[in-house]
Amino acid sequence: MALGGLAGQNCHCQWGLSGILIGLVVMAAAGVFTAIPVFFDYFAYQWYYALCWFWFGLGVVIFIFGILAELMQGDVLAKKAAAREIDEENASAPTPYIMIR
Numbered sequence: 001m002a003l004g005g006l007a008g009q010n011c012h013c014q015w016g017l018s019g020i021l022i023g024l025v026v027m028a029a030a031g032v033f034t035a036i037p038v039f040f041d042y043f044a045y046q047w048y049y050a051l052c053w054f055w056f057g058l059g060v061v062i063f064i065f066g067i068l069a070e071l072m073q074g075d076v077l078a079k080k081a082a083a084r085e086i087d088e089e090n091a092s093a094p095t096p097y098i099m100i101r
Contacts, residue, residue: 016073019066026059 034052037044 016070023059023063030056
């Protein structure tokens with residue numbers, strides 16, 4: 001169960017895929033915010049560059065953990081078969097529905 005049961009029994013959390021996508025978004029955002037001082041000469045401070053590198057590094061870490069989670073989890077899109085065998089001796093057709101007026 002995800003989060004030690006806090007997410008409920010029906011939680012099919014996609015930790016790997018979420019980590020990969022969030023990591024890519026954070027890296028892209030860090031790249032866009034780095035492009036502002038490079039191309040437009042706004043916010044050309046050393047602490048601003050340090051923050052951009054920090055966010056890019058955080059995106060890389062999230063991306064790598066997402067890939068690792070996806071590799072350790074296996075094929076999460078393949079669902080297990082949950083079919084039941086019917087008892088052919090006692091099998092009967094479903095009862096037809098009769099509309100009451």
